[in-house]
Amino acid sequence: MSFAPSPLPATEPPLDCPLCPRLAGFRHALRAEYPDWWNAPIPAFGDPDAWLVIVGLAPGKHGANRTGRPFTGDYAGELLYATLAKYGLSEGQFEARPDDRLQLRGAMLINAVRCLPPANKPTPEEIRTCRPFLEAPLAELPRASVFIALGQIAHQSAVKALGGKLPKAKFGHLAEHRMPDGRVLIDSYHCSRYNQNTGRLTAGMFEAVFERALELRPM
Template sequence: MTFAPSPLPDTEPPHDCPRCKRLAALREEMRAEHPDWWNAPVPALGDPDAWLGIVGLAPGKHGANRTGRPFTGDGSGKMLFDTLVSHGLAEGRYEGRADDTLRLTGAIIVNAVKCLPPANRPTPEEVRTCRPFLEAQVVALPRARIFVALGQVAHQSAVKLLGGKLPKCRFAHLAEHHMPDGRILIDSYHPSRYNQNTGRLTAEMFGAVFARAAALRSTLDGNG
């Protein structure tokens, strides 16, 4: 299996990162059960000169933990990448593999938690423990002035990293949070298969998030 390299290699955790004992133990279980899977911290994906940063939650068992690429191989990827393509933030064809032709342009995906958590639910301590890697990646993206948080956990990590205060920055779909240094965070429901199947998140709702990001970029660039 081919795995995608990180666009920010100096910010990634080691392949056998030991920081979270519960996640490291699950990683070893997955390596024994599926030795041909990635089964390691999943690197960032996208354009290192991105103007838009997308903050996800954590790798999915049959998605990024298997393929080694964020949002690749499970039910959330198609909605995300189809939306990015339609808004000019990706090109090529998404086929659920790390070696397909999909490429992000102007956007980058970073996760709040780098390793697969049991039941897709990292603990608050695991989120805090992994935050230095997310922080390093945000620092390495000086052109990214707009961020999209996919879900409440990603929202919380992003607010803290960008200098906001959680009591004043409440999570809601399409909510905008203007940070002290001028950066902007937009919230979105996570494009999980559950949220899609229940109608909590539709393609139109998701597209509106990235349309708003583009409009805000135009304003920041002095064109709006």
């Protein structure tokens, strides 16, 4: 399988990042079971001149952990990439594989936790440990002024990485938070299979988040 390169290679964790022992152990076990998968921290994906940054939670086992590209190969990615295409934030055809030549335009995808957590649940310590790998790419995106957080954990990590205060920035779908330096964070329920299947998140609700982001796009 061909894997997508990072647009910000200097900000990425090492492929054998040892900082979270539980996640590293899980990664090594999966490498033995699925040697053709990516099975490493997931790099950012998108436009290095992005004005919009979408912060996800963590890679899915059969999605990004397999393919090496955020939201690629799992159910959540279908809605996310379709929405990016609808609003002119991508070029090319999304085919759920990292060599499909899809490119983002004005947008960047970064996970709050770069490695696959067992049961899709990172611990608070793992989330804190991985935060520098969210802060580092944000520092390399000078045009980024609008951020979308997919789910509460992504929201919490994004608020902290952007210098905000969590007691003043409570998570809620379509909630909008202005950071101390003027950047804006918009919350969305995560586009997970569960949220879509239960109706907690509809395509219309998800699109409303991106429509608001476009309204805030810098001229």
